[in-house]
Amino acid sequence: MQGQSPTPDGRVAxxxxxxxxDTHAPEALRPYMRLSRADRPIGTWLLLLPCWWxxxxxxxxDQSPRWGDLWIFTGCALGAWLMRGAGCTWNDITDRHIDGxxxxxxxxxxxxxxATVRGAALWMGLQALLAFGILLTFNQAAIAMGILSLFPVAIYPFAKRFTWWPQVFLGLAFNWGAMLAWVAHSxxxxxxxxxxxxAGMAWTLFYDTIYAHQDAEDDALIGVxxxxxxxxxxxxxxxxxxIVATVSLMALAIILAVQPAGSVLALALSLVAPWAMGWHMTWQLRSFDPNNSERLLALFHLNRDTGLIPLIFLVLALFA
Incomplete structure (x- = not known):
């Protein structure tokens, strides 16, 4: 289904x-930046934060931070922006008949x-190629992990056609960076x-279930x-x-990682991370209203802060 954009100047609703x-990008590039969701940065944060965790x-x-970690930190940020863009473009190509x-x-x-399907496909390929160039600067094990991540990315747009749990496939794709960044360091x-x-997958199930409630009525009509x-x-x-799964699994990850070699203070500080994250998620749940689309979108956007909270305490623990 194609035709006139239902919003002024082509803006996505x-x-x-x-x-x-919408305000500063060159007009010719705007459709492609919209395909990449550059006008909606929350998805990049949700992909990036597990990498930084x-x-x-x-x-x-291993209590051995090194200068190379600065590049891993930066490379993850650049790669998350590019791969989120490529993944969203792929999603829009596969969902073009549903989205209308x-x-x-x-x-x-x-x-x-x-935008045309051909133009979108070329744009997707360019973004993926640039991300692959960044991946090649990591170690061989991380490169292999990055290549493997393409499988859940490729499958996710089709998941809502064959399972009631497409959010699981989104979680598989969006949290892969937690393993990739670990491997890039170790x-x-x-x-x-x-x-x-x-833990990241459980978090994704939380925020994307909230997000999916916006489309529940339309999804029922078209069978998604x-x-x-x-x-x-x-x-x-x-x-x-x-929430319980997110907190429990993150706490387990921290205990397994920090307890063998870290100080008691580092372990205590790092364990505040899942506790604080869980409270933030619980606070969101208190405001959850499945019939209020504006509230649902606002809660979804709040998950950038939800993901930043544990990162803050993990970083503080590095200095303990």
């Missing part, structure tokens, strides 16, 4: 108002006619990184599955379970 893409935890585990039937997404570049994959990855539709009125119960 759920983009941040006054964002830099993994790096901080790896540094805590959903109120929130029909203003996206492909269904609104701002050269190997260890159990603390796997536990941290699992989601945890929001699956849980229905029991969503608060499930969201509370995801």
């Amino acid at each position: 759920d983009a941040v108002k006054g964002n830099w893409v 993994g790096l901080a935890l790896a540094m805590l585990a 039937s959903v109120e929130r997404t029909r203003s996206r570049p492909i269904p609104s006619g701002q 050269g190997r994959l260890d159990w603390p990184a796997v536990a941290l990855y699992s 599955k989601s945890t929001a539709r699956l849980f229905g009125d029991r969503s608060p119960v499930w969201l509370r379970r995801f």
Whole structure:
């Protein structure tokens, strides 16, 4: 489905108002930047923060931060921006027939006619190629991890067609960086990184279930599955379970990583991370209203802060 964009000047309906893409980007590039969600930076944060968790935890585990970690920190940021853009472009290509039937997404570049499928595919390839160039600066084990991450990225857009749990596939893709950054620092994959990855997946189930409630009615009409539709009125119960899983798994990851070699103070400080994150998620849950789209989107955006909270305490623990 293609035609006129339903919003002024091609703006995407759920983009941040006054964002830099709509106000400052060259007009010819705007459809492609919108494909990359550059006008909606929250997704880059949600992809990046598990990377920084993994790096901080790896540094805590071996108590040997080094100058190369600064590049891992920076490379993860650049790579997250590029791969989030490539992944979102891929998502829009595969969902182009669905997006035109959903109120929130029909203003996206492909269904609104701002960009062609061929143009989007070329844009996706350019972003992925640049991200691969960054990946090649890491060690061989991290390069292999990065290549493996393409599988959940490729599958995710189709998940809502065959499972009620597409958020699991999003979690697999969005939290891969927790393991990749650990491996980029240490050269190997260890159990603390796997536990941290699992904590990130539980967190993704929390925030993306909230997000999916925005589209629950449209999704029901067109037959698209989601945890929001699956849980229905029991969503608060499930969201509370995801909070418990997030906190428990992150605490396990920290204990496995820090306890063998770290000081008691470092362990205590780092364990504040999941506790504080859990309280922030609980505070969100108190404001959850599945029938208020504006509130749902605001809660989803708050998860940038949710992910920054544990990072702060992990970094503080490095100096303990």
